[in-house]
Amino acid sequence: MSTIVYVPRDATALALGAEAVATAIAAEAARRKLDVRIVRTGSRGAFWLEPLVEVQTAAGRMAYGPVRASDVASLFDGGFLVGKKLPLAQGEVEAIPYLQKQQRLTMARIGVIDPQSLDDYQAHGGMAGLRAALAMAGADIVQAVTDSGLRGRGGAAFPTGIKWRTVHDTSAPQKYIVCNADEGDSGTFSDRMLMEGDPLCLVEGMTIAGLAVGATKGFIYLRCEYPHAHAALNAAIAAARMGKFLGDDIAGSGKSFDLEVRLGAGAYICGEETSLLESLEGKRGQVRFKPPLPAIKGLFGCPTVVNNVITFASVPIVLARGASFYRDFGVGRSRGTLPVQLAGNIKRGGLVEIAFGVTLRTLLEEYGGGTRSGRPIRAVQVGGPLGSYWPESKFDTPLDYEAFAQGGGMVGHGGIVVFDDTVDMAAQARYALEFCAIESCGKCTPCRIGSIRGVEVIDRMLAGDRPALQQTLLRDLCNTLTYGSLCALGGLTPLPVMSALEHFPQDFVKPRAAMSAGS
Amino acid sequence: MSKRRPITVPLRVEPGSDLPATERAAVLEAVKDHRETQGALLQILHGIQDRLGWVPPRAVPLVAFELNLSRAEVHGVLSFYHYYRQSKPGKQVIYLCRAEACQASGAVALEAHAKRKLGVDFHGTSADGRYTLEPVYCLGNCACGPSMMIDKELHALVTPSRFDELVAKPA
Numbered sequence: 216m217s218t219i220v221y222v223p224r225d226a227t228a229l230a231l232g233a234e235a236v237a238t239a240i241a242a243e244a245a246r247r248k249l250d251v252r253i254v255r256t257g258s259r260g261a262f263w264l265e266p267l268v269e270v271q272t273a274a275g276r277m278a279y280g281p282v283r284a285s286d287v288a289s290l291f292d293g294g295f296l297v298g299k300k301l302p303l304a305q306g307e308v309e310a311i312p313y314l315q316k317q318q319r320l321t322m323a324r325i326g327v328i329d330p331q332s333l334d335d336y337q338a339h340g341g342m343a344g345l346r347a348a349l350a351m352a353g354a355d356i357v358q359a360v361t362d363s364g365l366r367g368r369g370g371a372a373f374p375t376g377i378k379w380r381t382v383h384d385t386s387a388p389q390k391y392i393v394c395n396a397d398e399g400d401s402g403t404f405s406d407r408m409l410m411e412g413d414p415l416c417l418v419e420g421m422t423i424a425g426l427a428v429g430a431t432k433g434f435i436y437l438r439c440e441y442p443h444a445h446a447a448l449n450a451a452i453a454a455a456r457m458g459k460f461l462g463d464d465i466a467g468s469g470k471s472f473d474l475e476v477r478l479g480a481g482a483y484i485c486g487e488e489t490s491l492l493e494s495l496e497g498k499r500g501q502v503r504f505k506p507p508l509p510a511i512k513g514l515f516g517c518p519t520v521v522n523n524v525i526t527f528a529s530v531p532i533v534l535a536r537g538a539s540f541y542r543d544f545g546v547g548r549s550r551g552t553l554p555v556q557l558a559g560n561i562k563r564g565g566l567v568e569i570a571f572g573v574t575l576r577t578l579l580e581e582y583g584g585g586t587r588s589g590r591p592i593r594a595v596q597v598g599g600p601l602g603s604y605w606p607e608s609k610f611d612t613p614l615d616y617e618a619f620a621q622g623g624g625m626v627g628h629g630g631i632v633v634f635d636d637t638v639d640m641a642a643q644a645r646y647a648l649e650f651c652a653i654e655s656c657g658k659c660t661p662c663r664i665g666s667i668r669g670v671e672v673i674d675r676m677l678a679g680d681r682p683a684l685q686q687t688l689l690r691d692l693c694n695t696l697t698y699g700s701l702c703a704l705g706g707l708t709p710l711p712v713m714s715a716l717e718h719f720p721q722d723f724v725k726p727r728a729a730m731s732a733g734s
Numbered sequence: 735m736s737k738r739r740p741i742t743v744p745l746r747v748e749p750g751s752d753l754p755a756t757e758r759a760a761v762l763e764a765v766k767d768h769r770e771t772q773g774a775l776l777q778i779l780h781g782i783q784d785r786l787g788w789v790p791p792r793a794v795p796l797v798a799f800e801l802n803l804s805r806a807e808v809h810g811v812l813s814f815y816h817y818y819r820q821s822k823p824g825k826q827v828i829y830l831c832r833a834e835a836c837q838a839s840g841a842v843a844l845e846a847h848a849k850r851k852l853g854v855d856f857h858g859t860s861a862d863g864r865y866t867l868e869p870v871y872c873l874g875n876c877a878c879g880p881s882m883m884i885d886k887e888l889h890a891l892v893t894p895s896r897f898d899e900l901v902a903k904p905a
Contacts (some may be wrong), residue, residue: 227875230890262877322823399872401833407874439817440778440829440873442886478780481817485869497775498807515772557877564877587839596834600871628854630876631834646837650871656814 217250218296221269221276223326225258225411226443227404233266235284240268243291251296257412259326260566261313269308272298278308281429295499313563313582319486319546320552322568323530324338325412333458336415342460344531348423349468356427357383360530364550365562369395369486369523370598370627372549372616375530377409378520381510382428385518385602392424392433392472393495393514393521397479397486399438400599402558402630406524406565409442409554409702410437413528415449418474420527424520425472433474434514439481448476487702488521491658501656514625520642523628525554546572549615549626559596559632560586569614576610578631590635594643594719600625600650601707603714604643623714625707641717646675647711651696651704661696662705668692676723686723689716750796760785761793765800775801775811779818823866824859827858828852828901829883832869835876840893844880847894851901865901 222237223229237253258265267280268290277298279290286303293301305311319325327368328335336342348356360556361376394417398406410417421433421690437445455461463471470665485494489503490661492514513519531553533541542550555578557564562584569578579592586592594604595666603624605612612622619626634643644730646667655662669692676685693709700706716723747886749791750758764781768774778797782789787810799810812818831841852860852867859866878890882897889900 226873226888227878227890230875230881230888231878265878398874401872402835402876403872404874404876440870440883443888477777479817480776480780480815481870482815494776495773497773497811499810558835559876559879561877600834630835632838632876634838638838643834643837646834650833654871 217252219252219254219271220296221254221256221271221322221326223258223450224255224265224330224443225265225326226407226441227262228265228267229443231262231265232283236266236268236282236287237282239287243287247291247430249291249296253394254329256328257325257330257408258566259308259311259314260322260408260466261311262565264305264311267294267305267308270298274298275307275309278311279303280305307579313565313567316582317568318552318570319568320532320541320544321416321525321673322409322413322554322566323532324416325566327406328413330412330414330447331454333415333454333460335550336413340535341415341531342419342466343531344534345422345426345460346466346477347534348426349470349685351426353427353429354384356423356534359538360427360533363533363541364538364545364548365526365529365533365541366549366552367523368525368529368628370400370625372626375522375526378510378522379424379427381508382430382518382520385511387518389432389515389517390428390430391514391517391519392421392428392430393488393492393519394421394433394435394527395486395488395491395521395523395647396435396437396441396444397483397491398441398524398628398716399483400601400628400630402565402596402632403556403599403628404558405554405556405566405629407441407444407529409524410441411447414444414447414530415455416531417448417524418451418455420530421474422461422465423530424522424527426470428518428520430518430520431473433472434495435474435476436485436495437476437478438485439478445476445478452476482656483650484656484704486600487704489702491521492519492616499656502658504701525628544570546570546613546615547617549617553614553626553629555614556628556630557583557633558630560588560635561633562587571613571615573614574611575605575614575631578614579610579633583631583633586633586635588635588637590637592633593636593638594634594640594710594715596634596643597630597633598625599630600647601625601703601710602627602630603710604640604718605714606718623710625710640715640722641673641677644712644723645670646716647708647715648673651708654704659702659705661692661699662708665692665696665699665705666708669696669708671721682724686716741806749799750793753790753792753796754896757786757790757793758796761796764801765797769800774867775803775808776815779812779815783818788822791820802852825864826885827866827868829868829870829873831871831873831875831881833876835872836879836881839879841880844882844894844897848897851898 264280431671485500488501494500651666
């Protein structure tokens with residue numbers, strides 16, 4: 216019987232050399248005439264250990280990492296195929312503390328299964344949610360999702376069940392399911408990991424959504440910066456079609472649903488749902504007025520469910536295990552789990568899926584282990600480029616949509632970017648406005664022009680040109696952005712700017728030349 | 735009976751007739767792949783760029799004609815999205831991440847190094863025509879930055895010296 220060796224094909228693992236490792240393992244096994252079968256998986260999400268190679272042994276899956284191609288011969292010599300303890304050994308993979316303490320519901324299969332194998336997917340609980348949904352009326356599926364307390368994981372945290380109900384209750388000859396896979400927020404990669412590591416889960420979730428609201432066609436709007444996810448999704452869709460889980464007559468039910476992947480073209484704004492719909496229609500990604508809501512008039516004027524990757528991927532388990540199972544995780548109005556992403560200058564960066572309620576400090580210290588540079592953490596930005604910069608004094612905030620909002624921040628898509636004490640917060644504030652200027656769709660004047668003026672104001676402030684006046688101007692400008700923009704790009708850019716100014720005012724008064732000379 | 739002078743009737747120029755044959759063929763292939771797709775303009779522009787490495791502005795009238803859109807609509811889309819190139823790139827395109835997570839791990843210094851090394855600013859092509867440098871806002875490799883993609887190959891933990899190794903590799 217062949218020994219199974221698991222090597223990730225996750226983009227980050229590949230960027231760290233996983234392809235060369237897989238090639239080396241195959242070559243070394245052939246040279247030694249050993250019967251080794253290599254299975255390519257997603258990543259477990261412990262990125263500081265990538266490429267993390269796992270070997271199936273009688274005692275479980277033993278992990279080795281980080282493995283370089285040059286380590287492979289010595290791994291064979293040392294007996295890694297039977298799980299021997301070697302310098303790179305991390306022990307049984309599920310017992311790695313970082314992974315063991317997590318509560319993986321949505322991301323449970325990532326790194327475990329072969330993402331392209333429908334059999335593997337079903338052997339690990341896949342399609343159980345869809346089978347349950349096929350036996351239910353659409354309204355009952357919507358009710359289950361409502362009861363689970365699931366809220367949109369893309370960042371806006373809108374209750375998913377309510378959105379679905381609106382589409383369900385709107386009668387129309389054609390409805391659509393659209394997945395927002397335009398994961399443009401810096402510090403976030405859970406969508407990518409899921410699409411690469413368990414794409415069938417997304418297919419299943421979207422199919423359930425189609426059954427729930429009566430839509431027969433779905434689109435995944437994927438950013439073009441994710442070529443690996445693109446390939447993985449296309450393979451998964453083909454596998455699902457082969458296995459009769461997509462197309463006409465899903466699993467013999469007589470119901471139909473099909474999916475298509477469409478690529479974006481490098482516009483951050485297309486992560487905003489109405490821009491995304493414009494882009495899917497083949498137009499410039501300009502924000503639409505709301506109302507009408509996309510749930511009533513969305514893609515091509517039809518009622519459309521637009522949800523994030525993680526939202527759809529959380530639906531199968533709700534249907535498979537029941538709404539109360541999912542709802543029992545979490546705190547307050549934030550139910551279930553959130554795949555948190557630890558990013559930036561962090562020692563143990565990666566994916567931590569955990570129930571709401573955990574504090575930021577636990578995530579940063581227990582999981583993250585502090586900064587990669589070894590210096591103290593000075594600031595974190597939670598929720599992507601439109602999230603607030605928070606100092607250490609706010610690290611005891613629990614992960615909870617309401618608690619974060621109360622503290623002047625947002626959970627967003629769950630990305631946490633860590634900065635050490637060399638960060639210049641005025642430069643970060645300036646960058647936030649610069650980013651807004653680059654990515655603005657141009658529809659609202661405060662966003663299109665105000666962002667550019669904002670950069671100039673900060674430049675004058677840092678040059679020492681009437682700083683008090685500039686500060687007044689900046690506050691006024693941010694107020695205009697907040698209240699004068701249609702969407703979150705213009706509306707939330709003030710968050711990083713004003714939070715940097717509020718929590719790190721000293722960075723705005725010191726001339727920057729002196730700062731960099733001092734460091 | 736006086737002899738009438740022949741009248742010259744101005745003919746409408748066939749759209750895309752000024753495109754070199756290879757470019758014209760690429761555009762028509764891309765259109766053919768997606769003609770039946772609803773809202774396919776972005777996918778068609780991707781098809782052109784995948785084949786040619788860029789979308790020649792001269793292709794706009796042909797795309798517009800084939801899809802029964804106005805030239806303004808096609809140009810509007812082409813110029814809206816950062817990924818589409820309207821000028822010919824170098825042999826390889828380097829996408830350097832400028833976003834916050836990479837900034838926290840040294841992307842600002844890397845950016846300066848890359849520009850110096852290649853002798854270009856963003857959107858520029860090195861003098862030897864090998865590399866075009868483009869900014870990108872997140873490659874989804876935020877736990878192991880700074881990140882960089884050369885064509886479609888992603889690289890993690892890119893220090894200035896790692897950058898030199900990667901761009902010194904024979905193409």
